[in-house]
Amino acid sequence: MTDVDTPELRPERPFFSSGPTAKPPGWSFDRLKTESLGRSHRSKIGKERLKYAIDLTRELLGVPQDYLIGIMPGSDTGALECAMWTMLGKGPATVAAWESFGNVWIQDAAKQLKLKDLTVLDADYGQLPDLGSIPADNDIVFTWNGTTSGVRIADTDFIADDRTGVTINDATSAIFAQPMDWPKLDATTFSWQKVMGSEAAHGMLILSPRAVERIESYDPSWPLPKLFRLKKGGQLNRAIFEGATINTPSMMATEDYIASLEWAKSIGGLPAMHDRADANARIMTDWIEATPWLRNMVDDPKLRTNTGVCFVFQGAFYDRLDDETKATVPKKIAAMLEELGVAYDFNGYRDAPPSLRVWCGGTVEQEDLKRLIPWIEWAYAQVKAELS
Structure with missing residues (x-):
């Protein structure tokens, strides 16, 4: 059991893969x-x-x-x-x-x-x-x-x-x-x-x-x-x-x-696509910066992408795990949320350090990212309780 409540709202489109990425809103x-x-x-x-x-x-x-x-x-x-x-x-x-x-x-x-x-x-x-x-x-x-x-x-x-x-x-x-x-x-x-x-x-x-x-x-x-x-x-x-x-x-x-x-x-062309990616990435990077157990994989803000935002884990609990167990943390979170139909395909790339990677390009909606964040926090609490 954890003290983190299960979120009420789920992303309407749980597609956060970095390729193939989410279809444009309204696609059919x-x-x-x-x-x-x-x-x-x-x-x-x-x-x-x-x-x-x-x-x-x-x-x-x-x-x-x-x-x-x-x-x-x-x-x-x-x-x-x-x-x-x-x-x-x-x-x-x-x-x-x-x-x-x-x-x-x-x-x-x-x-x-x-x-x-x-x-x-x-x-x-x-x-x-x-x-x-x-x-x-x-x-x-x-x-x-x-x-x-x-x-x-x-x-x-x-x-x-x-x-x-x-x-x-x-x-x-x-x-x-x-x-x-x-x-x-x-x-x-x-x-x-x-x-x-x-x-x-x-x-x-x-x-x-x-x-x-x-x-x-x-x-x-x-x-x-x-x-x-x-x-x-x-x-x-x-x-x-x-x-x-x-x-x-x-x-x-x-x-x-x-x-x-x-x-x-139809939504305003290239400027609109740039603005959507920037706004989406800002949601994720602001949350990462405010979350003590996460760190953006990229230290220099000038070099941070506005598409595939990658982040790793840190903090006292994570740091005391052995390397093999550390590698399971993002995998467990991604698998848990996929099974619940909350978020698909956002585990870090197989050759990258253990991490999560959330696509923030222009076909993703801000509201879905805002709904994803509390689910990651909830899943992390479950994994932390399991491994403690």
Whole structure:
């Protein structure tokens, strides 16, 4: 027994996963347009809907008109690795990481591409490496927002205005929630399943004119699988960036992404999405700061995300537990609340320190976060009583 009362109100939408994330409020299957389903993606309607998804993406994100936007297979991973495989290797490169997905890009660069002139910058969960040390002539691969650590970059000052290298930016858990500095970004990638709450398996690749020039002027020494081949006849295949995808896309997933984009546009576009994420994250971070047995995984407030807020446990009770038992605390809380239908999929990432991670992107409602908090407090009290 504990002295913490069972909360009365439950989140109406208990979806706090960091990917795939919560659907937009009011989402339902009957809101999806179905005319393109069962049709070839090369049909007139198929190409029109794919192009519409690209055009809506450009409009909402404010992507410059001379940048190209393409739909890629393999979610954010496919889009990011396509950029790495087609653009890296011409000169020195730096890959920077501060959480698990960024470390995948390090392994790609070091063990798969085996780049000869490679610098690796990494940092522990909750920290950033010294990005200011990156030379202006290096290609840069970095993750704008650390999905599994809750760390985001504070700015793009580490990218030189007069750089000769290209930048490859994994923006999947930041885009639509944090402003992108487009003049500093040459290849930007994200997946539909993250901030917009859409379906998985498809990614977006946004290329600057500098990125296009690199692709057209450079042929890497390694083989390129078909899914990464962006050139035709030695030039960029621009049809890919008009909706002619490299392989067959899901038109149902495309319609779902379009519905999410149209929802975002209806509520005020990108400024509204930013405001919603900021307000949601503030609810969680203020509570974490006021709770003595919790600590934000990120010490520096300037580096704290407004999407996947990650927090760890502390205090006299927790500190006296052995490491194996400490690791069970967040798992027990997440499992308890999932069984009750209160909150789904908010345990910390498997490679991260024992933690909880609550998605605060714009498709989540403030009221649901406010209702979640007392349930976490209640569940923690149950776990504490069990382990005491």
